Amino acid sequence: MWYYFIRQKRAVTALLFLVTLVVLSIGNSVIHDGEIRRVSLLFDENGTVSAAPFAPSAKFLLGTDRKGYDLLHLIIEGAKWTIGAGLLITFMRILIGLLLGIILAKFKKTLFQSFESFFDSFSVIPMTMISYFVLQHALTFGNGTTPEPFFLRVGFQLMILIIFAVPTITYYLGNEMKLLLNEEFVRSAKILGGRYPHLLRKHIAPHLNPILIILFLQQFIQVLVILIHLGVLQVFFGGTIVFYGGEVDSVTHEWTGLLGMYYASFMSHPWIPLVPILFFTLTIIASTFILTGLEKAYLLSKQKSFKQEIKPLKEIPSGPSFSFVKENKPKKLTPL
Template sequence: MTRLLKTKKFIFGASFLLILLTLSILNTVFNDGEIRKAPLFYNEDGALEKAPPYPPFDVFLFGSDMYGYDMLHTVIEGAKYSIGIVIVVAFFRMALSILLSYFLFRVPERIFNLIKAISEPLSFFPQTLISYFLLSTVIIYTIDGFHHPFWVRALYEFIILILIALPALTVQLIEQKRRVWKEEFIESAITLGGSKRHIYFKHVLPQLYEEWILMFGQQFLQVLTLLVHLGVMIILFGGTIIGDGDPPTSVTHEWSGLIGVNKRFMLAHEWIVYVPILFFTLTALSVA
């Protein structure tokens, strides 16, 4: 861990995420989550001169959306959801898998093979499709409105995003621990009378924590990719509002929602889609 903290790549990545999260939270606390909006521009004769969407380097640095809202400000406001969701989901995936693997890694070979046989098919089935079918009925706005309050929808999505990865991730951690348990130094510790708990915490875990840090980064990227896929399929965090004849809108300004809602502008006003994609890419590079 100390070696990791000294690497420039880690410092840059952590600083990027921390700055984005801080700015996003400050915008909510001190600005009530409001986003800058450019007005319509009229000439001296009162005729409309310019209207949104404004391209980059015109009114705002990264341009505006169809309603004149600053794209950079919008991305910053949504950062606490986008990055926060990914960190929370990746953390609980790892934490729950580590806990489950602690109780299961020394089960008999026959039982472990059964667990592995059940979990492996799930790892080949696309997580995006599983998430879509489980979330669509809860997340999408209906003619009667949302059937559940925001916190229920958000909690349900968190649970689904965490659980779909647990079987395969737990099996992977079990295999890691079983590999270490077969090492000669573990056999020596057992011979010297070390208890199973002592051997696990003093000898097994020190061999694995660096791998777990890398696995956390992998889960971070996996969740990030999953959110992008769901955003393109208009499954947006917290809820998707679909009106009669109106384009879908997001309850939050989370980045995958910005991509999914605005993908229709990919050819006409491409910066509206490219700005959240850019920040998704930078976020992925910060942990890669």
């Protein structure tokens, strides 16, 4: 499968892009201890002073924010939080949803339907609304007050963002598995004595894997969009510090913080919120590339393994096509 994946240039480029971002980001916190280049005042040749924010230029590739922090550096520092959180949330959502879906697929029809209707509202009501409503008080705190520990806050946010999406995914996967379980080949495997784990592994999984890849992509985009929305609503990943006078700051330097802090002033300094959004878009497009690549590679590898089993003959054997294995001497028929 990896053999086919490496051959797709777009997917590999996209993967490299994301990996570089995250590696640089982790490297920044390890080597520079999370320090970010900051220039709050600049003098030009005539000696006139200009203050931050600076527009994108050769010196600051993406410009700086109002406190003079280099935006490119900020983006790199924040990448590990945003991309990491996105991947973790997506992965956990699908893992929990899959496990519950496996159980749900065995439920009887009435129980299945009542599960669906109980969680029906989840498929209609926007996630942003629910998660904002729950997270808002837990994650914003005033400057100077002692908030809950960082890891608790992050854990809480991760949990909320995971839990509220699980019912929909569970229902979707459970339904998909239920349909597969009713297929003829699964039924015949069952009659031949296959137990549920065997059926899952050998008969359901090959059909479910492509669905899971697509689901992963959809969920990843969804998580990023929710993070953006929460950022605009000033609930940042890892917590929001509210200063006296209503100014806000993000605890970690993740991307949504930049958005939330500066979107109000984007008419005057449009590059500050546009940079994180641009990176969000790039991340989403990169993940689209990677996952379409994965899907293609998965299908190709399946075809390959199928092809290997029926090897075509390389050379046609010469000589007589048939030969007697053992020459039987004609038996003499003994008269009865």
